[in-house]
Amino acid sequence: MPLGPERIRNGGFEVAGGGVQFLPSGDPGTMPLAGGTANHPAGWNVNTGPIHWLSDQTARFYPSPPRPFQGHYFLDLTGNGANRSGGVYQRIRGRMGRTYRVSLALGMDDSRGDAGGPVEVTVTFIAYLSSQAIGQVRFRRDRYDSGGATWAVQSADTTLNVDLAEVVDEQIVAFLERQRNLASDATDPHRTVVLITAANLTTERTEGQYHLAPSNYVGLDAVSVRQVANTLPELIEIGIDYALSVFGGR
Numbered sequence: 001m002p003l004g005p006e007r008i009r010n011g012g013f014e015v016a017g018g019g020v021q022f023l024p025s026g027d028p029g030t031m032p033l034a035g036g037t038a039n040h041p042a043g044w045n046v047n048t049g050p051i052h053w054l055s056d057q058t059a060r061f062y063p064s065p066p067r068p069f070q071g072h073y074f075l076d077l078t079g080n081g082a083n084r085s086g087g088v089y090q091r092i093r094g095r096m097g098r099t100y101r102v103s104l105a106l107g108m109d110d111s112r113g114d115a116g117g118p119v120e121v122t123v124t125f126i127a128y129l130s131s132q133a134i135g136q137v138r139f140r141r142d143r144y145d146s147g148g149a150t151w152a153v154q155s156a157d158t159t160l161n162v163d164l165a166e167v168v169d170e171q172i173v174a175f176l177e178r179q180r181n182l183a184s185d186a187t188d189p190h191r192t193v194v195l196i197t198a199a200n201l202t203t204e205r206t207e208g209q210y211h212l213a214p215s216n217y218v219g220l221d222a223v224s225v226r227q228v229a230n231t232l233p234e235l236i237e238i239g240i241d242y243a244l245s246v247f248g249g250r
Contacts, residue, residue, distance in 0.1 A: 003101060004227035007092040008194070009043030011104075011223035012071040013053065016042040022055060022073070029058030029065075032079060040088075041073065047087035047195060050079035061109060061217075069105035069151040069221040076107075077121070077198035081216035087197035092225060094125060094134075094192035096160050099228040102137050103155035104196075107219020110144055117143040119218045120199040125160055128191040134160045151219065157228055160192070194225060 010016050020042050024031050033040055034049035041053060056072050058065050060080065068074040077086040094100065102123050110116045118140060125135035135158040198218040 002229040004229070007094070007100070007225040007227070008223050009090060010041055012068070012221060013041040013044065013073045013075055014071050015073065018042050022053065024055070027059050029055040030060060030080075041075075044088045044090050047089050047197065048083065049086060050082050051086035051088070052076040052079050061111075064111060066107060066109060066150055066217065066219060069107070069153075069219075071221075074105075074107070074219055074221040076216075077196075077218045077220055078216055083198075085198055086218075087195060088220075089193055089195040091128060091191055091193050093188065093190045094160055095190050096134065099157050099159045100125070100135070101155055101157050101224075101226050101228050103153060103222070103224045104139065104220060105151045105153050105222040106139050106141055107151050107217065107221065108141050109150060109217050117141050117145070121218065121220065122197050122199060123158075124195045124197070125158065126193040126195060128193055129189060134192070151221065153222065196220065196223065 015022050021039060022031055023039065031053040032050050033046045033053050035046050037046055037049070040046055052075065054060070054066070054068075054074055054076055056067050060066060060076075066074075066076075075088065077088075078084065079086055104121065104123070106119065106121055108117045108119050120138060120140040122136065122138050124133055126132065127134050137156040137158045139154045139156070141152055198220075
């Protein structure tokens with residue numbers, strides 16, 4: 001199906017002007033980001049930190065450091081293992097009843113046991129005015145499924161509906177609570193928050209049992225959200241517009 005224009009700004013987490021600076025700390029290619037920090041990739045905000053903003057100069061995982069899927073920058077949503085569920089978000093315009101295709105590059109590193117998966121990233125759409133989750137997709141990579149590839153591009157569709165799913169993740173609940181408390185003059189009913197959070201599912205075997213282990217890499221790059229062409233909502237809107245005009249509503 002045809003896709004509409006790109007809704008995500010700076011899906012590759014590049015340095016894109018606006019006063020943004022990449023200021024590495026320690027590793028010449030790694031910049032830690034905390035929640036609420038002012039200096040972050042243009043278009044994005046950090047929901048839960050610390051996470052890491054990395055460049056193609058990073059020395060992490062020496063002698064084989066990860067590299068971006070595209071461009072010169074990418075994110076590690078774990079902050080080198082400091083955070084199991086780091087997240088970022090930005091605001092777009094989305095309409096109820098419309099279907100959107102979400103795609104992203106999900107990074108993992110099978111060469112290291114503590115970074116070899118499984119890893120998971122959740123993309124949640126939230127209505128800005130009501131602070132209600134209206135859509136969600138999950139992307140997962142399992143251990144040793146990469147064949148040596150650091151990145152895998154995955155995509156899935158979601159239709160924005162007010163009753164789509166219950167929000168049970170504590171991180172998302174906390175995020176919604178903060179959004180409700182934000183003073184804003186935004187009245188656009190189509191304003192939607194896209195929240196991307198990591199879930200560190202990496203396991204290791206100790207004394208015959210598997211348990212969660214601290215992973216130090218859940219990579220994120222090439223994020224995209226585009227509307228999938230579907231005619232029914234358009235027809236409904238046209239019908240409503242026509243009825244309003246006939247009965248003097250406009």
